[in-house]
Amino acid sequence: MTMHPVTLLFADGVSRTAEAAEGQKLLAVAESLGMNLLTDCSNGQCGTCVAKCVSGSVELDEYDSSVLPDDEKEDGGILCCVARVRGPSVIEMPYDASEASGEEAPGQAGTVVEVQKIAEEIVRLLVDVATPVNFLPGQYVRLQPEGLKEPRSYSMANESGATRLVFYVRIVPDGEFSTWLLDEARPGMPIEVSAPRGSFFLRETERPRLLIAGGTGLAPFLAMLRKIANGVQPEVAAAETRLLIGARTGRHLFALEELKDLQARIPNLHIEIAAETDVPDGCAKGYPTDLIGTGRMSPDTQIYLCGPPPMVDAARAASIKAGAKKSEILCERFA
Numbered sequence: 037m038t039m040h041p042v043t044l045l046f047a048d049g050v051s052r053t054a055e056a057a058e059g060q061k062l063l064a065v066a067e068s069l070g071m072n073l074l075t076d077c078s079n080g081q082c083g084t085c086v087a088k089c090v091s092g093s094v095e096l097d098e099y100d101s102s103v104l105p106d107d108e109k110e111d112g113g114i115l116c117c118v119a120r121v122r123g124p125s126v127i128e129m130p131y132d133a134s135e136a137s138g139e140e141a142p143g144q145a146g147t148v149v150e151v152q153k154i155a156e157e158i159v160r161l162l163v164d165v166a167t168p169v170n171f172l173p174g175q176y177v178r179l180q181p182e183g184l185k186e187p188r189s190y191s192m193a194n195e196s197g198a199t200r201l202v203f204y205v206r207i208v209p210d211g212e213f214s215t216w217l218l219d220e221a222r223p224g225m226p227i228e229v230s231a232p233r234g235s236f237f238l239r240e241t242e243r244p245r246l247l248i249a250g251g252t253g254l255a256p257f258l259a260m261l262r263k264i265a266n267g268v269q270p271e272v273a274a275a276e277t278r279l280l281i282g283a284r285t286g287r288h289l290f291a292l293e294e295l296k297d298l299q300a301r302i303p304n305l306h307i308e309i310a311a312e313t314d315v316p317d318g319c320a321k322g323y324p325t326d327l328i329g330t331g332r333m334s335p336d337t338q339i340y341l342c343g344p345p346p347m348v349d350a351a352r353a354a355s356i357k358a359g360a361k362k363s364e365i366l367c368e369r370f371a
Contacts, residue, residue: 043126043172044071045090049233050133050140053170062094062119062127071136073129078117080104085116091239092125111363126172128235141231143177148225149200151217156287158252159217161190161203165229168197172237173259174340174368178230179203181216187230188213191256191342191368193291195266201229204255204290236342236368240268243336244276246360248324248351250343251288254281256368257342258291258298265301276304282324282347286314323347325354333358342368 038058042065045051056065066073076084080099089112096109097118104113114127133140149162169177173196180187194202207214238260247257257279264273283289289309299305308327310320320327324347339355341348348369355365 040092040121040124042121042124044069044073044136045126045128045172045235046133046136047130048132048134049235051172051175051232051234052133052141056121058121060121062114062116062121065121066116066136071133073116073136074131075117080115080118083115087114087116087130088112088128089114089119090126090128091237091241092123094119094125094127095122096120124240126237126239140233143228143230146179146201146227146229148181148221148223148227150223151221154204155290156285157207158288158290159205159207160290161205161217161221163201163203163227163229165199165201168199169201169229169232171196171232171259172234173263174237174256175232175234176256177201177232178228179213180228180230181213181221182226183220184212184216186212187228189233189370191234191259192232193255193258195259195262202255202258204252206252234368236340236366238263238340239338240272241338242271242275243338244334245278246328246333246337246339246355247277247279248282248328248339248341248343248347248355249279250282250324250347251284253341253343253347253368253370254291257340258294260340261295261298261302261305264305265298273302274304277302277306279305279307280324280327281307281309282343283309283311284313286311286316286319289316289319323350325350328354328358333360335359335361335364337364339365340368341365343370345369 039055042056043053052069076082083103146163146165176189176191178187190203315321341351
């Protein structure tokens with residue numbers, strides 16, 4: 037029996053993944069996770085269970101096409117009550133997990149392994165956990181050391197399924213987590229790690245990709261590139277991937293050797309870097325948005341933006357001006 041990973045992604049960022057048999061109904065997959073998706077008629081006639089397949093594909097049994105018009109279906113729209121699993125897929129729900137009577141998967145205890153300053157204002161944090169963390173490349177977890185009032189969210193830069201998690205943290209003056217990293221964090225210290233969250237993740241398609249990172253916004257892209265290098269179909273890996281990286285100063289750049297290694301393993305990966313000051317050799321002076329160019333962008337390009345809000349907003353506007361579709365732009369902003 038062929039099994040496929042199916043991820044249910046909810047509006048509040050909660051994601052749940054199950055192994056589903058080929059042809060299994062999506063509602064049964066949800067039930068195996070202890071969740072009841074919102075439905076009414078259960079035969080594709082009312083539209084209550086409309087959702088979106090954002091990665092992979094599912095097959096629909098007979099349904100009323102007036103409930104799910106062809107153009108919406110072509111854009112990924114599905115009806116959960118008549119959907120069957122046909123391969124690895126990610127289904128996005130337009131409501132919170134709590135409405136499906138589902139609770140977020142529990143987190144786990146972690147242990148700090150390493151705290152290393154790798155660039156000006158940038159620290160690499162390594163955390164070990166007992167149970168492998170399976171996530172969609174680009175997602176994040178919440179980290180909470182003992183003594184901190186609130187958890188902080190950081191994207192993993194490692195591959196999914198690892199027990200050693202890699203985070204890149206920008207040091208913020210007087211920031212609670214930053215202060216803990218600089219003054220208290222030591223190997224062997226406990227730290228709580230939540231279940232993976234977030235709707236910013238790699239869509240496994242054959243279409244060209246444009247990734248634009250500002251500062252430590254590079255972290256989720258490292259996870260995405262590792263997935264492309266090691267764990268996708270050849271036609272997905274072969275799609276043109278362009279990564280634009282921006283930093284306030286060249287002294288903030290990090291993971292450059294890692295990027296060289298990934299570029300050697302991904303044939304159509306093109307990397308361009310810009311810095312505002314202290315520009316190193318081989319980099320452009322300016323902003324990552326300057327690298328988008330003035331030429332027309334293919335309208336089927338999928339665009340991923342991650343970084344400080346001003347950069348993300350500027351990159352989004354520049355991408356649209358270059359011809360990108362708004363519906364193809366995914367954004368992850370952080371303070």
